[in-house]
Amino acid sequence: MPAMLETLLERFRQRDRLALSRLLSTVARGERIEEILTGVGETAKPARVVAFTGSGGVGKSTLVGKSIETIRQRGQSVAVLACDPQSPLSGGALLGDRFRMTARPDDDGVFIRSLAAAGGHGALAEHLPALVHLFEAFGFDVVLIETVGAGQGDTVVREWVDVLVLLLQPETGDDLQWEKAGLLEVADAIVIHKADLSGAERVEAQVLATLSLGTGPVAPVLRVSSRTGAGLAELWQTIASLPLRRGRQKRGRDLLLLAQQTLTARFAAVEAHPELQQLLAAWERGTVTSTQAAAALFRLLRDTDS
Numbered sequence: 378m379p380a381m382l383e384t385l386l387e388r389f390r391q392r393d394r395l396a397l398s399r400l401l402s403t404v405a406r407g408e409r410i411e412e413i414l415t416g417v418g419e420t421a422k423p424a425r426v427v428a429f430t431g432s433g434g435v436g437k438s439t440l441v442g443k444s445i446e447t448i449r450q451r452g453q454s455v456a457v458l459a460c461d462p463q464s465p466l467s468g469g470a471l472l473g474d475r476f477r478m479t480a481r482p483d484d485d486g487v488f489i490r491s492l493a494a495a496g497g498h499g500a501l502a503e504h505l506p507a508l509v510h511l512f513e514a515f516g517f518d519v520v521l522i523e524t525v526g527a528g529q530g531d532t533v534v535r536e537w538v539d540v541l542v543l544l545l546q547p548e549t550g551d552d553l554q555w556e557k558a559g560l561l562e563v564a565d566a567i568v569i570h571k572a573d574l575s576g577a578e579r580v581e582a583q584v585l586a587t588l589s590l591g592t593g594p595v596a597p598v599l600r601v602s603s604r605t606g607a608g609l610a611e612l613w614q615t616i617a618s619l620p621l622r623r624g625r626q627k628r629g630r631d632l633l634l635l636a637q638q639t640l641t642a643r644f645a646a647v648e649a650h651p652e653l654q655q656l657l658a659a660w661e662r663g664t665v666t667s668t669q670a671a672a673a674l675f676r677l678l679r680d681t682d683s
């Protein structure tokens with residue numbers, strides 16, 4: 378391992394934010410992922426990963442910004458990952474203007490990072506489990522993701538998060554769009570955003586009517602205004618109380634596969650390593666979770682390194 382990476386990892390383990398930032402960039406480029414995951418150590422506790430999705434201009438960035446304050450008031454730390462380079466959240470000027478107001482620069486409990494992947498949203502999404510793992514290992518309670526609301530990358534992101542929040546707004550003429558996209562059914566919570574505008578009740582009624590036709594469990598529907606702050610506390614209370622979707626397990630599984638590949642490459646035959654064999658058997662029996670197994674595999678990798 379290059380000395381510089383070794384130094385970065387050491388600083389990461391001492392909770393150095395610049396080291397976190399550098400490692401995020403490296404992982405987002407798809408470089409040295411195994412070494413980084415091995416080197417950051419185990420996650421103290423799983424983070425709650427929440428994605429905000431919805432069509433352009435519905436107010437995702439604004440709501441993410443406002444949510445930072447609310448999450449801090451709830452006593453939790455939060456990392457924000459903006460995947461969309463076009464987003465005001467990641468646009469330099471707005472990031473400066475809008476977020477310096479909400480996130481105090483000296484607040485250790487807030488970390489905001491935008492990442493533009495060379496291959497676009499999809500390419501970045503590909504590395505999401507590893508990126509989230511970095512935030513978890515650093516100790517963040519909540520990871521917030523703004524997605525672009527469409528396309529392949531967005532679909533992938535949805536599978537990896539614990540809570541998917543769909544934003545809708547009054548009267549934009551795309552009322553039917555969310556129905557077509559099937560987003561209503563997959564969302565864990567639905568926000569009627571910009572509730573300070575007229576027509577919010579009507580959209581809420583439409584959504585409730587549509588949901589009542591389905592057969593599955595009905596997601597909570599909340600009216601929220603980022604402008605007035607109405608509904609924000611309720612939204613985060615709801616998000617905190619939601620049962621977690623399979624995102625965590627899926628992230629763990631993908632990390633596990635990555636660890637497995639690395640180990641297989643290193644030990645010519647996996648069978649040669651009894652500890653590894655036992656671990657995989659336990660995972661197949663379901664007695665250890667994917668995340669636990671992945672952590673154990675990475676520990677094994679680290680031990681054989683030294």
Ligand SMILES: Nc1nc2c(ncn2[C@@H]2O[C@H](COP(=O)(O)OP(=O)(O)OP(=O)(O)O)[C@@H](O)[C@H]2O)c(=O)[nH]1
Nearest residue numbers: 432433434435436437438439464465571602603604
């Ligand atoms: N009336 C009202 N306007 C809002 C509210 N929240 C955001 N807006 C406005 O909606 C516009 C779009 O907000 P953004 O946060 O950039 O929306 P977005 O979904 O992130 O947009 P894209 O990233 O381009 O998809 C801005 O002009 C905001 O000021 C709200 O609660 N009420």
Ligand SMILES: [Mg+2]
Nearest residue numbers: 437438464465
């Ligand atoms: Mg945005």
